[in-house]
Amino acid sequence: MVWHFWVPYLTCIILILIVQEGHSKQRCLDEEPPLYSKEDNIHVVVGASLKKILAEPAMGKLVQFLNSYCGNCRRFAHTFRKMAVDLQKWNRVLRIYAVDCARLENVKLCRDFRITLTPxxxxxxxxxxxxxxxxxxxxxxxxxxxxADQLIESLSENDYSESKGVKPIFDPIEPGNKLNDIYEQFDNKVTYILLVHPVDMGIETILNMLPYPDVGVRIIKDAEMFAQFGLKPCKQMVALLNRSGKAQLIKPAGKSSSAYVESVAGLLHQNGHTSMPTLPPAEPEYILSEGYDAFIVDYVLNSTKVLFQADLEQAIYQFLHVEIPKTAFISGFKFKALRHIIRLFRRFNVLNRDGRRMLNSLVNHLFEVTEITGEEFRDVVDDLQTRLDPIFAEQQYVGCLGSTPHTRRFSCSLWTLFHYFTVLAAQMKVYPPSSVTIGLYGLAKFFYDCKDGSMYFVKLAKRMNIAKVRTHDEEILWLWEAHNEVNEKLAGDASGDPRFPKVQFPERKHCPDCYTHSGEFDRDEVLKYLKRVYNLSYLSGDAEPHSRRSNECKSKKKYLQK
Ligand SMILES: Cc1cc2nc3c(=O)[nH]c(=O)nc-3n(C[C@H](O)[C@H](O)[C@H](O)COP(=O)(O)OP(=O)(O)OC[C@H]3O[C@@H](n4cnc5c(N)ncnc54)[C@H](O)[C@@H]3O)c2cc1C
Known part of the structure; x- marks a missing residue:
């Protein structure tokens, strides 16, 4: 008995100690490790530096603009990583970059480059x-x-005139060109000339032979021209010539550039030549968060709560500071959707008093104009914020924190915010039914840059007759059903969070009454449950004025102790 009496107190003390200990280890959102790294042969670009990088001479650049919160971008990450490692062989002429448009520092960049869908x-x-x-x-x-095919074409047309090393030469050999002329077009380091025919095979071979800077590759357009070098004309051929013109004929295992290169590499190896070192193959990234984040995740997984103040604020923060400002120009239906969403934010305010003031002024501003650029929107928000007390408290998610970097977060917080709005709408009855779901529809259609998520939700909303929602309760259930359909589609998906598998919501363990004897959902009970968990009184956190200082995260202690 005595032991039982102490258990809750001990648990509480341990929880507080861990939270306090974790406070010193917490990370801000801006410190999230990027999705890619140099080890993947991908350079992560932040802010204005991209423009300078793109202006570099003698180099082609491949840039992936992504949103790290999008499932499709994370799904694509392994493929892109693998491809980048493979393309390391083209490093002398190609650099690969990644820009995460979900980051505050990249808003202007993604707007300037008109990124509307990612990747x-x-x-x-x-x-x-x-x-x-x-x-x-x-x-x-x-x-x-x-x-790679498109890169081959583009790289073969690129300007290498200011190249510091040996320039690749994609123009075919001219009739009458002698071996000495060809050697002279390269620098002294070149000890072999590789002749390749036909042209398409030659272009790819030039690129694939770049790790061998002592081999100059030239294309023979007309097979008859092999005779210029004392060789027998041949439909498909590759020949390696040394400076004295002695040819080593190569017999590739197949009719592809990679087979050509493999054979040439084998021969060069025998002659004591080696290629530049290459990167090891890309492994799938699967890093579980540690320390403070892991503790929050454990807490959330063991809690019955679904609603946390930090997540709601984070959804609004990201929307106002990143998603809208990175849009170039907003007019017509897109502008109406924006106005509607900001009105929802104001009506069902989750921010503090100054947050409400900011949203009021923002709504007023959006009724004074008929269109707006993302930059102007950002200026208005910034201006309002400088005139008010700090509005946003947290720089991290709580209920929407992922157990691995990048998973959950913004997408999760959007769902949570709009479920919460549907329940508030039913309590307040100030807007007609379906106002909230129409708001999410507009957001998904115009301002949610994840290609597949945006398109899927728009189709789903039409199929599920979003416009036919007649009551507020129907609206709560409509969004619940739509979300469950997305959950079903994503169940087992590689982009998901390993510790938050996609299941039908609510799970039986959290709401046994929500299930009938035959295992179907009991919609009346589900409605009651949704109203209970997406309710203000169930919201963890307080609304005291907080400060959001750059590079400084506040403790989430208060969110957990409630
Ligand atoms: C409109 C929209 C469409 C999307 N479409 C896609 C897509 O097509 N492809 C893709 O890869 N990603 C899509 N996403 C993202 C995806 O749905 C998840 O948000 C993301 O994978 C993060 O998942 P999560 O585990 O945090 O849980 P989420 O699915 O984000 O859910 C957040 C929280 O809501 C609660 N919840 C879960 N289901 C329900 C429900 N039915 N009713 C009420 N509450 C619920 C749970 O507490 C959960 O933790 C979409 C997101 C949005 C906002």
Missing amino acids: TIRYYPSKFQRIRHGIGTDIETTIPSEI
């Missing part, structure tokens, strides 16, 4: 200037072999 993959040639050349060339595929 967006673009190619940039040497000396690219945003003002003169536009936004780059879209690569409309995420299949590595197709990306």
Whole structure:
């Protein structure tokens, strides 16, 4: 008995100690490790430096613009990583970059480059200037072999005139060219010339032979021209010539550039030549959060709560400071959707008193204009915030924190915010039914940059007759059903959080009454449950004025002790 009496107190003391200990280890959102790294042959770019990078001469650049909170971008990460490691062989002419448009520092960059859906993959040639050349060339595929094909074409047309090392030469050999002329076009380090025919095979071989800087590769357009080098004309051929013109014929295992290169590499190896070192193959990343984050995740997983103040604030913060400001221009239906969403934010305010003031002024501003640029919107928000007391308290998620970097977070907080709004709408009855779901529809259609999520939800909303919601209770259930359909689609998906598997909500263990004897959902009980868990009184956290200081996270202690 005595032991039982002490258990809750001991648990509480341990919880407080861990939280206090964790306070010193907590990370801010901005310190999230990026999705890619140099070890993957991918350079992560932050802020304005991209424009300078793109202006570099003698180099093609492949840039992936992504949103780390999007499932499709995370799903694609392993493929892109693997491709980047494989393309390390082209490093002398190609650099690969990643820009995370979910980051505050990249808002302007993603707006300037007109990123509306992610992942967006673009190619940039040497000396690219945003003002003169536009936004780059879209690569409309995420299949590595197709990306590589487009790169081959673009890299073969690139300007290497200011190259510091040996320049690749993609123009075919001219009739009458002698071996000495060809050697002279390269620098002294070149000890072999590799002749390749036909042209397409030659272009790819030039790129694949870049790790061998002592081999100059030239294309033979017309097979007859092999005779210029004392060789027998042949439909498909590759020949290695040393400076004295002695040819070593190569017999590739297949009719592909990789087979050519493999055979040449074998021969060079025999002759004592080695290639530049390459990166080890990319492994799938699967890092579980540690320390303070892991503690929060454990807490949330063992709690019955679904609603945390920090997540609601975070959804609004990200929307106002990142998602809208990174939009170039907002007019027409898109503008109406924005106005509607900000009105919902104001009506069902989750921020402190100054937050409400800011939203009031923002709504007023949006009724004074008929269109707005993302930059103007950002200026208005910034201006209002400087005139008010600090509004946003937390820089981290709580109920929506992922157990691995990047999972859950913003997408989770959006769902949570809008479920909460549906329940508030039913209590307050100030807006017609379906106002909240229409708001989420507008957000998904115009301001949610994850390609598949946005398109899927728009289709789903039409299929589920979003406009036919007649009562507030129907609206709560509509969103619950729509969300469960997305959960079903994503169940077992590789982009998901390993500790938060996608299941039908609510789980039986949290709401046994929500299930009938036959295992179906009891909609009346589900409605009661949703009203209970997405309720203000169930909201963990307080609404005291807080400060959001850059590079400084506040403790989430108060959110957990309630
Ligand atoms: C409108 C929209 C459409 C999306 N479409 C896609 C898509 O097509 N592809 C894709 O990869 N990702 C999509 N996402 C993201 C995806 O749904 C998840 O948000 C993301 O994977 C994070 O998942 P999570 O584990 O945090 O839980 P989430 O699904 O984000 O749920 C957040 C919280 O809501 C509660 N919850 C879960 N289900 C319900 C429910 N039915 N009713 C009420 N509460 C519930 C739980 O407490 C859960 O922790 C979409 C997001 C949004 C906002």
